[in-house]
Amino acid sequence: MNREQTLRNSGLILCLTCHKLIRAGKKHPRCPRCGSLVHSRTPGSLSTTWALVITGFWLLIPANILPITQVVYLGDGQPDTIISGIISLINDGMLPIAILVFLASIVVPILKLLGISFLLLCVQFKWTFSAYHCTLLYRFISLIGRWSMLDLFMISILTALVDMGAVSSVTPGPGATAFATVVVITLFASKRFDPRLIWDLKET
Amino acid sequence: MGIPLTIKPQTLIGCPNCDLLVQRPSSKKRHDACCPRCGSLLVRSSLDSINRTLALSISGLILFIPACFLPLLELNIYGHTGSCTMIKGVLQMMKSGYWWMSCLVLFCSILVPFFIQMLLFGLSLALKLGAWPSLLVRPLKLYQSLTEWAMLDVYMLGILIALIKMEDYGDIFPGPGLYCFIGLLVLATLSILSFDAGLAWSLIERRTP
Numbered sequence: 001m002n003r004e005q006t007l008r009n010s011g012l013i014l015c016l017t018c019h020k021l022i023r024a025g026k027k028h029p030r031c032p033r034c035g036s037l038v039h040s041r042t043p044g045s046l047s048t049t050w051a052l053v054i055t056g057f058w059l060l061i062p063a064n065i066l067p068i069t070q071v072v073y074l075g076d077g078q079p080d081t082i083i084s085g086i087i088s089l090i091n092d093g094m095l096p097i098a099i100l101v102f103l104a105s106i107v108v109p110i111l112k113l114l115g116i117s118f119l120l121l122c123v124q125f126k127w128t129f130s131a132y133h134c135t136l137l138y139r140f141i142s143l144i145g146r147w148s149m150l151d152l153f154m155i156s157i158l159t160a161l162v163d164m165g166a167v168s169s170v171t172p173g174p175g176a177t178a179f180a181t182v183v184v185i186t187l188f189a190s191k192r193f194d195p196r197l198i199w200d201l202k203e204t
Numbered sequence: 205m206g207i208p209l210t211i212k213p214q215t216l217i218g219c220p221n222c223d224l225l226v227q228r229p230s231s232k233k234r235h236d237a238c239c240p241r242c243g244s245l246l247v248r249s250s251l252d253s254i255n256r257t258l259a260l261s262i263s264g265l266i267l268f269i270p271a272c273f274l275p276l277l278e279l280n281i282y283g284h285t286g287s288c289t290m291i292k293g294v295l296q297m298m299k300s301g302y303w304w305m306s307c308l309v310l311f312c313s314i315l316v317p318f319f320i321q322m323l324l325f326g327l328s329l330a331l332k333l334g335a336w337p338s339l340l341v342r343p344l345k346l347y348q349s350l351t352e353w354a355m356l357d358v359y360m361l362g363i364l365i366a367l368i369k370m371e372d373y374g375d376i377f378p379g380p381g382l383y384c385f386i387g388l389l390v391l392a393t394l395s396i397l398s399f400d401a402g403l404a405w406s407l408i409e410r411r412t413p
Contacts, residue, residue: 004241006223014218017345018405021218033409034341073373074281092372097365135221135242149312149355153362154369156309159296160288161279161366168281168373172302180305187352196223199242 006199013038042194049120052189056113059182064106066175069155073168081175082106082151104150105179112148112186115141116193123197134198142190148183152176217246253400254328260395261324267388268318274381276363281374289381290314290359312355317392320354323347324395331404337411344404351396356389 007014013022015031015038022029022038029038067079080088082105089098115137122129158170217228222242229237229247237247250256275287290313297306323343330340363382370376 005225007218007225008223010225012218012225014220014223016220017348019217019220019402020405020409021216033405034345036345089369094368097368100361100365131222132242135244139221139244146352146355147358147361149308149358150362150365152305152309153313153355153359154366156293156297156306156313157277157288157362157366158370159300160292161277161286161370162281162373163286163296164281164284167284171300172297172305176305177302180308184308191352195221195242199222199224 006203008040008200009203013040041196041200042192045192045194045197046120046123049116049189049193052185052192053113053116053120056109056182056185056189059178059185060109060113062178063109063175063182066178067173068151068175068179069158070171070173071162072166072170075166079173082179101151101154104147108144108148109182109186112141112145112190116186116189119193119195119198123201126201128201131198131202135195138190138193138195138198145183145187145190148186152180152183219244219246247402248400250398250400253398253403254331256398257324257328257395258332260391260398261321261328264321264388264391264395265325267384267391268321270384271381271388272314274384275379276381276385277367277370277376278379279370279374279376287379290385312353313359316350316353317356317388320347320350321392321395323350324399327404328399331407334411337408340404340408344401344408348401354392354396356385356392360385360389 007021011024013024013029014020015022015034015036017036018031018034020031020033022031024040030036031038064082067081069085070079071077086098086102086106089095089101119134119138121127122134155170155172155176159172162168162170215228217226218224219226219239219242221244222239224239224241226237226239226246235249236245238244239246272290275289278287279285294306294310294314297309323346327340327343327347330336363385367376367378
């Protein structure tokens with residue numbers, strides 16, 4: 001099989017900010033066009049991403065155990081966790097919305113953390129899967145990550161909308177803080193991971 | 205192994221996701237180019253990028269104020285009424301002590317989309333006038349790092365779910381802010397799509413003395 005011409009074996013570096021090609025050679029090259037530091041591979045990508053992913057897994061526990069909202073309707077109410085909120089949506093006969101919330105608040109964060117861990121393990125232990133499909137997984141993970149903010153926006157809207165003192169009210173709970181942190185951490189994790197590391201496995 | 209000297213570096217592009225060196229498609233072709241190895245989008249073509257971005261970002265900025273301050277939804281439970289605006293959603297959470305969450309919502313749903321429209325307006329105006337090319341580097345970098353934090357589309361879905369969820373509890377109806385918000389969402393998405401960052405970078409490079 002003839003070797004594909006990559007930037008690295010052509011002696012070039014891509015500036016990730018402005019996409020200019022720069023000749024490698026100097027010790028700490030800067031992009032002449034936008035002034036960013038350029039690297040052939042993101043430095044410390046593996047260790048930073050591992051740290052973020054492990055933090056994300058830990059925070060999933062409080063995010064799912066602690067209540068994320070406290071709903072009072074006509075005087076009575078109880079705190080809701082993510083799961084109990086979804087179950088009560090199903091009991092109210094709103095199955096499509098329950099599925100949507102389930103996808104955004106449970107499936108997306110877990111899938112994202114598992115997916116990035118899988119990619120990290122691939123690079124760490126030099127497992128050779130189809131690099132094309134791994135990149136596809138990476139792009140999919142980066143694409144869906146922002147949709148887990150859905151629950152937080154919904155809580156913010158409901159908190160403002162249902163604000164009638166003792167009659168009816170919605171207030172956020174401590175689980176929401178943990179959940180918000182999970183979302184931010186997974187966004188940073190997928191940003192820090194350098195997908196070019198997957199393709200480097202093929203070269204060696 | 206170096207690149208052959210006969211090939212100019214301007215005719216080559218690199219894939220940020222798999223490090224492949226790709227021949228740049230000729231600029232006459234008006235379609236998107238994808239990486240042949242991993243399928244990532246490399247070049248997005250947009251027609252008349254600067255003028256369109258300018259027009260769309262001005263309209264977006266105009267709609268921003270009513271979308272933020274007019275009520276998105278109005279609710280009536282047995283005579284008790286409530287309404288929500290984007291700003292009130294943030295302030296209310298701040299009041300209950302969840303400052304980190306309210307800052308995050310403020311950042312993703314109001315600050316970042318607003319700054320993006322401002323930056324697109326400023327950048328496309330300056331590029332159109334051909335003025336101050338070297339001053340545009342920082343705003344363009346800021347714009348590129350902010351785009352992934354703009355979440356108006358996710359917020360829209362949040363409004364819809366809140367609307368359907370509260371239907372059983374009382375009378376809920378869309379407020380005037382919602383129509384402005386939908387307009388803003390469309391304009392903000394279109395202005396980001398029409399802005400060609402690659403073109404902006406090459407214009408800045410060419411005009412910098």
